[in-house]
Amino acid sequence: MAGLIQKIEQYHGIRTLLEAELEAVSTIFRRQLASDLPAVNDLCRHVARYQGKMLRPTLTLLCGLAARADDAEWTTAVGDSHRVLAAVTEIIHMATLVHDDVLDESELRRNAATVNHLRGNETAVLLGDYLISNAFHLCSSLGRPDINRRIGATTNELCAGELLQIHHREDWSIDEATYFAIIERKTASLISLCCRLGAEEAGAAPEVAEALGAYGRLLGIAFQIQDDLLDLVGEERVVGKSLGRDLEKGKLTLPMIHFFSRVDATERLEMLEHLAQPNGTVQPLRISALLLASGAVRSARATASSLVEQARDQLSLVPPSAAQQLLDDLACAVITREF
Amino acid sequence: MAGLIQKIEQYHGIRTLLEAELEAVSTIFRRQLASDLPAVNDLCRHVARYQGKMLRPTLTLLCGLAARADDAEWTTAVGDSHRVLAAVTEIIHMATLVHDDVLDESELRRNAATVNHLRGNETAVLLGDYLISNAFHLCSSLGRPDINRRIGATTNELCAGELLQIHHREDWSIDEATYFAIIERKTASLISLCCRLGAEEAGAAPEVAEALGAYGRLLGIAFQIQDDLLDLVGEERVVGKSLGRDLEKGKLTLPMIHFFSRVDATERLEMLEHLAQPNGTVQPLRISALLLASGAVRSARATASSLVEQARDQLSLVPPSAAQQLLDDLACAVITREF
Numbered sequence: 001m002a003g004l005i006q007k008i009e010q011y012h013g014i015r016t017l018l019e020a021e022l023e024a025v026s027t028i029f030r031r032q033l034a035s036d037l038p039a040v041n042d043l044c045r046h047v048a049r050y051q052g053k054m055l056r057p058t059l060t061l062l063c064g065l066a067a068r069a070d071d072a073e074w075t076t077a078v079g080d081s082h083r084v085l086a087a088v089t090e091i092i093h094m095a096t097l098v099h100d101d102v103l104d105e106s107e108l109r110r111n112a113a114t115v116n117h118l119r120g121n122e123t124a125v126l127l128g129d130y131l132i133s134n135a136f137h138l139c140s141s142l143g144r145p146d147i148n149r150r151i152g153a154t155t156n157e158l159c160a161g162e163l164l165q166i167h168h169r170e171d172w173s174i175d176e177a178t179y180f181a182i183i184e185r186k187t188a189s190l191i192s193l194c195c196r197l198g199a200e201e202a203g204a205a206p207e208v209a210e211a212l213g214a215y216g217r218l219l220g221i222a223f224q225i226q227d228d229l230l231d232l233v234g235e236e237r238v239v240g241k242s243l244g245r246d247l248e249k250g251k252l253t254l255p256m257i258h259f260f261s262r263v264d265a266t267e268r269l270e271m272l273e274h275l276a277q278p279n280g281t282v283q284p285l286r287i288s289a290l291l292l293a294s295g296a297v298r299s300a301r302a303t304a305s306s307l308v309e310q311a312r313d314q315l316s317l318v319p320p321s322a323a324q325q326l327l328d329d330l331a332c333a334v335i336t337r338e339f
Numbered sequence: 340m341a342g343l344i345q346k347i348e349q350y351h352g353i354r355t356l357l358e359a360e361l362e363a364v365s366t367i368f369r370r371q372l373a374s375d376l377p378a379v380n381d382l383c384r385h386v387a388r389y390q391g392k393m394l395r396p397t398l399t400l401l402c403g404l405a406a407r408a409d410d411a412e413w414t415t416a417v418g419d420s421h422r423v424l425a426a427v428t429e430i431i432h433m434a435t436l437v438h439d440d441v442l443d444e445s446e447l448r449r450n451a452a453t454v455n456h457l458r459g460n461e462t463a464v465l466l467g468d469y470l471i472s473n474a475f476h477l478c479s480s481l482g483r484p485d486i487n488r489r490i491g492a493t494t495n496e497l498c499a500g501e502l503l504q505i506h507h508r509e510d511w512s513i514d515e516a517t518y519f520a521i522i523e524r525k526t527a528s529l530i531s532l533c534c535r536l537g538a539e540e541a542g543a544a545p546e547v548a549e550a551l552g553a554y555g556r557l558l559g560i561a562f563q564i565q566d567d568l569l570d571l572v573g574e575e576r577v578v579g580k581s582l583g584r585d586l587e588k589g590k591l592t593l594p595m596i597h598f599f600s601r602v603d604a605t606e607r608l609e610m611l612e613h614l615a616q617p618n619g620t621v622q623p624l625r626i627s628a629l630l631l632a633s634g635a636v637r638s639a640r641a642t643a644s645s646l647v648e649q650a651r652d653q654l655s656l657v658p659p660s661a662a663q664q665l666l667d668d669l670a671c672a673v674i675t676r677e678f
Contacts, residue, residue, distance in 0.1 A: 039506035040499050099468060103461045122442045122505050125464055129438060130498035132468065136475040137491025143484040152476025159469035160379050166461050167378035 014322045018061060021078060021086075025057045028087040032138045033131070043115065043127050047094050050110050052240075052339075055223070056093055056194045057086035062330070063198030063212045065323035077202040081142055085201065088139045089194050092155060095131035096162075098124050103166075104245040111240040147197065154193045161185025170250035172260060172275065179257055180221065187227075188220030195219075211317035215327065218311035223334045225304040228253035230338070233288050233297060240339055244284035247275065254303060259296035267294065304335045353661040357400060360417060360425075364396045367426040371477045372470070382454065382466050386433050389449050391579075391678075394562070395432055395533045396425035401669070402537030402551045404662035416541040420481055424540070427478045428533050431494060434470035435501075437463050442505075443584040450579040486536065493532045500524025509589035511614065515596055519560065526566075527559030534558075550656035554666065557650035562673045564643040567592035569677070572627050572636060578678050583623035586614065593642060598635035606633065643674045 029051075033044040064078040100106075101114040102124045108114065116124035132155075139148050165182045168174050195216030199209040231246045232255055246253050260268060267290070274287050291297050311331045318324045368390075372383040403417040439445075440453040441463045447453065455463035471494075478487050504521045507513050534555030538548040569578050570585045571594055585592050599607060606629070613626050630636050650670045657663045 035499055037499055037503055037506075040502050043502065095468075099464055102464060121460075123502065125438055125441060125467075126498060126501045126505060128464075129434075129467070129471065130495065130502060132471050133491060133494035133498050137488065137495055140479075140484050140487035140491050145479050145482040145484055145487070148479035148484070148487050149476065152472060152479050155472040156469065156476055159465060159472050160374055160376055162465045163379050163382065163462065163469060164376055166459075166465060 011322045011325065014065065014326060017065075017078075018058065018326075021061050021083065022054055022057060024083050025054075025061075025086040025090065026051065028083055028138070029090055032087060032091065032134050040130065043119070043123065043130075046112070046115060046118070047098065047127065047131070049112050050094060050097055051090065052110050053337075054090065056089040056191060058330070059191065059216060059219075059327075060086040060089060060194045060198040062323050062327055063195040063204075063216075064202040066212065066318050066321055066327055067199040067202035067204030067208055068319070068321075079201070081144075081147075081201045082198060084138060084142055085147070085194070085197055088135050088151065089190060091131050091135040091138065092151075092158075092190065095128045095135065096158065098131065099128040102128070104249055106245055108240065111237075150193060150197070154189050157185045157189040161187075161189070165251060168252060170275075172252065172256070172272065174252055174257070176254075176257055176261075179252060179254060183221055183224040184217070187224040188217045191220035191223065192216035208318055211314045212327075215311045215314040215331070218307050218314065219331055219334055222304045222307040222311065222331075225254050225300055225307070226335050226337065229255060229297065229300060229304070232284070232291060234338065244282070247282050247284060247287060248279055250275075253300075255291050255296045255300040258299045258303075259291055259294050262296065262299075263294050301335070308332060308335055350661045350664065353404065353665060356404075356417075357397065357665075360400050360422065361393055361396060363422050364393075364400075364425040364429065365390065367422055367477070368429055371426065371430065371473050379469065382458070382462065382469075385451070385454060385457070386437065386466065386470070388451050389433060389436055390429065391449050392676075393429065395428040395530060397669070398530065398555060398558075398666075399425040399428060399533045399537040401662050401666055402534040402543075402555075403541040405551065405657050405660055405666055406538040406541035406543030406547055407658070407660075418540070420483075420486075420540045421537060423477060423481055424486070424533070424536055427474050427490065428529060430470050430474040430477065431490075431497075431529065434467045434474065435497065437470065438467040441467070443588055445584055447579065450576075489532060489536070493528050496524045496528040500526075500528070504590060507591060509614075511591065511595070511599060511611065513591055513596070515593075515600075518591060518593060518596055522560055522563040523556070526563040527556045530559035530562065531555035547657055550653045551666075554650045554653040554657075554670070557646050557653065558670055558673055561643045561646040561650065561670075564593050564639055564646070565674050565676065567594060568636065568639060568643070571623070571630060573677065583621070586621050586623060586626060587618055589614075592639075594630050594635045594639040597638045597642075598630050598633050601635065601638075602633050640674070647671060647674055 030048060035041055035044070061078055061082055064082045068077045097109065098115050101109060102116045102121050105116070106114050107117040114124070115127055136148070136152070139151050161182050161184070165186060168178065168182070192213050193216070196209055196213035199212040204212070228246065231244065232253065259271065263271070271287070271290055274283060274290070277283070308331050312328055315324055315328055369387060374380055374383070400417055400421055403421045407416045436448065437454055440448060441455045441460050444455070445453050446456040453463070454466055475487070475491070478490050500521050500523070504525060507517065507521070531552050532555070535548055535552035538551040543551070567585065570583065571592065598610065602610070610626070610629055613622060613629070616622070647670050651667055654663055654667055
């Protein structure tokens with residue numbers, strides 16, 4: 001019983017610690033983006049409202065906490081470099097959101113107007129650039145060129161993934177391999193780096209850091225599939241952002257790939273006719289119905305589920321701790337989330 | 340006579356050296372942007388065609404060469420860090436061109452189609468991001484966090500300047516001080532850093548590095564005024580890019596500020612009516628005629644000229660050399676250029 005109580009208390013303790021650390025990360029985030037120009041500050045305050053799940057900072061911190069074998073050490077496992085890295089990755093993520101909203105012509109993000117909707121595409125493009133620049137500026141405050149280099153290599157991957165995605169826009173014939181190549185770059189690479197750097201900065205053993213990096217990569221892929229699913233079958237009010245944009249923008253998603261791989265010529269033709277409708281007249285509900293009826297939604301969910309199981313498997317290589325348990329919970333939450 | 344011949348030969352020597360160094364910079368530029376994705380490589384090859392004046396790399400190299408008092412040393416003054424920094428600043432500059440063309444809806448750049456015109460705004464936004472990311476990635480290969488930090492601080496300024504400019508769009512009442520605040524950030528800050536870092540990396544004395552930084556700042560402001568002038572009274576075929584965009588986009592330029600400060604109410608009203616025309620129907624020729632007649636073009640030219648003289652004055656603090664002479668020539672060329 002003592003063990004169980006201890007575990008619950010530990011669990012409570014780590015949650016409290018995590019919340020305090022995330023608050024510290026938010027402070028670094030705000031301070032970094034502060035400008036002497038009120039016009040810039042207004043925009044940054046708006047962007048700060050998009051912070052929601054804080055997945056990347058949470059993973060950076062939690063992987064730091066999980067890296068130590070000795071539970072007695074976990075309260076000191078996370079340091080300044082974790083907080084700065086967590087803020088850096090969150091700023092990078094915000095930059096991708098702001099630019100994605102321009103590309104997707106989205107109007108809603110976390111139930112607030114997008115920057116492009118509120119202030120126009122020009123301002124949104126420039127604000128995204130300001131965020132990217134600030135992320136690198138903040139990162140270099142660590143005085144660690146190796147980390148700058150790895151963050152830079154990962155954002156190169158991220159942008160290349162986005163470019164590959166747009167290159168294949170409205171190409172409904174691409175296969176799962178191309179789809180995974182895209183989302184590994186655009187989503188999983190940064191999430192994986194958060195986990196790996198979080199572990200390394202806490203002095204993790206190489207095999208633990210590697211396992212947590214692999215955990216992040218698998219989790220990241222599953223996360224993106226869930227995003228794809230929510231765009232198709234989510235509820236706009238709950239998700240808090242414009243939905244159906246992937247279809248409008250000709251982005252290939254996993255449910256759609258599964259659909260085309262399992263239907264006959266008639267159903268294929270019906271879907272292609274729906275997808276060929278001009279922007280603004282695409283009927284997302286009709287498309288969702290076709291996807292659901294074909295079993296493509298279920299099978300995309302199964303793929304995400306299996307990736308989450310693989311991510312959880314990686315945690316067996318990490319010393320047992322409350323942080324490890326939270327990482328396990330987090331993996332499950334990635335595909336059960338409705339926002 | 341011997342002295343003069345020696346000088347001419349030295350001048351020839353430094354030009355040959357500079358050309359070889361710029362070739363090396365272009366190689367670093369191309370290698371950095373190379374991707375395993377053909378779709379990304381195609382875009383980067385297109386962007387490489389925008390390289391024209393190579394002002395920032397040239398200044399980085401020349402300020403390195405000018406930093407040494409002893410002429411005998413100049414052939415060894417420029418090293419790997421100069422070449423990498425020169426490529427970094429050129430990639431940053433290319434990113435701003437690609438994003439500026441999106442904002443300005445430009446179709447022509449260096450007499451070639453812009454990325455947005457050729458491949459759409461989405462691709463152009465993402466390609467600009469890819470370039471920014473690669474600039475920081477390349478910069479971190481120097482293993483010098485101080486340089487990363489200064490480059491990051493400068494790109495923060497650059498983006499803030501662009502945001503300030505867009506914030507004041509169509510505000511025809513802003514004064515010279517606001518105009519200079521904008522262009523110092525968006526144009527002069529990076530050019531000044533090129534000069535200063537180029538000098539410092541060659542081991543310049545602090546007062547020489549400072550003078551060259553000031554030279555770059557003044558040159559950068561003059562450069563932007565000349566850009567403003569060319570957009571209004573240049574020849575599209577010679578300039579090689581879409582003109583009249585500043586007016587269409589409601590960007591305040593120095594000739595326009597001078598116009599409003601010197602005309603009477605009738606002329607003011609006439610200009611405002613022209614500027615209030617919807618996009619696509621603005622008559623740049625009519626506006627140019629008004630600006631020319633008012634003397635505003637001449638007075639903006641005089642401001643640029645005076646800045647160039649101030650920039651040249653800074654060179655008196657730099658040891659005399661062929662490189663110093665070239666920097667002097669370059670300052671003059673900034674405002675006599677027609678492209």
